[in-house]
Amino acid sequence: MIARLKGLVDSVDEDFAVIDVGGVGYLVHASARTLRRLGAAGTGVALEIETRIREDAFELFGFIDRGERDWFRLLTTVQGVGARVGLAILSVIEPGQLTAVIASKDQKTLTAADGVGPKLAARIVNELSGKVGSLSLGGTGGVTVADVSPAKGGAATDAAAAAGRVAEDAVSALVNLGYKRAEAFTAVMAVRGRLGEGVSLDALIPAALRELSTQ
Known part of the structure; x- marks a missing residue:
């Protein structure tokens, strides 16, 4: 199984690249994000590889990280x-x-x-x-899903449940203002990470708006 390729970019197409490793060209399927970061032909590159084997194909999928x-x-x-x-x-x-x-x-x-x-x-x-x-959520200082999801089996405290409702209300308010739900969620989590779970809705929304304005 191939887990990593290190070589030179031979060519880049719409959804794959050919990587030259010691004179052997490996066709590697990749996302647009990875393909954009490969560079021009002759550029040195190292890709993380996921190998998928089927009855009729042996395919390599490459990732920049x-x-x-x-x-x-x-x-x-x-x-x-x-x-x-x-x-x-x-x-x-x-x-x-x-x-x-x-x-x-x-x-x-x-x-x-x-x-x-x-x-x-x-x-x-x-x-x-x-x-x-x-x-971890990107840009939120290590805040995770677990920070806003009540524990199963009724283990969440009333305070945690209330904080979760405040966060959800803040996200909904930002979505109503035209922000995408994911970016609103990330901003709210970033602010909660700084101000604490007990932050009020009145303080959370404007702080999240300031967070979004810096992105």
Whole structure:
């Protein structure tokens, strides 16, 4: 199994690149994000590789960093998300934003990827929302899904539940102002990380707006 390739960019096409490793050209499928960062022909590059073997094909999928590779692996655990759809999602949503998209149940953003309709977007959100609790939200200082999701089995305290409702109300208010749900969620979590879970709604919304204005 090939886990990593280090060589020179031979050529870049719409959805794949050829990487020259010691005179052997490897065709590597990749997201638009990775392809944009490869550079011109002759540029040195190192790619994380996911090898997929089928009866009729031996395919390599390349990623500019491990975060993108890990998300590819996670996305393709969802029924209906094959390798091509996984790359399509990663082409339109940065890996650092995917946790926020899923945690905030932002199905609309997921449907921006080729091959992802409303039903598949809902399935992705439902199946992965419980699997990303340990992943940090990009730009939120390590805030995770677990910080806004009540513990199962009634273990969440009244204070935590109230804080969760305040955060959700703030996100909804920002969405009503025209912001995307994922970016609103990320801004609210960033502010909560700084001001604490007990921050009031009146303080949370303007602080989140200031956070969004700096992005």
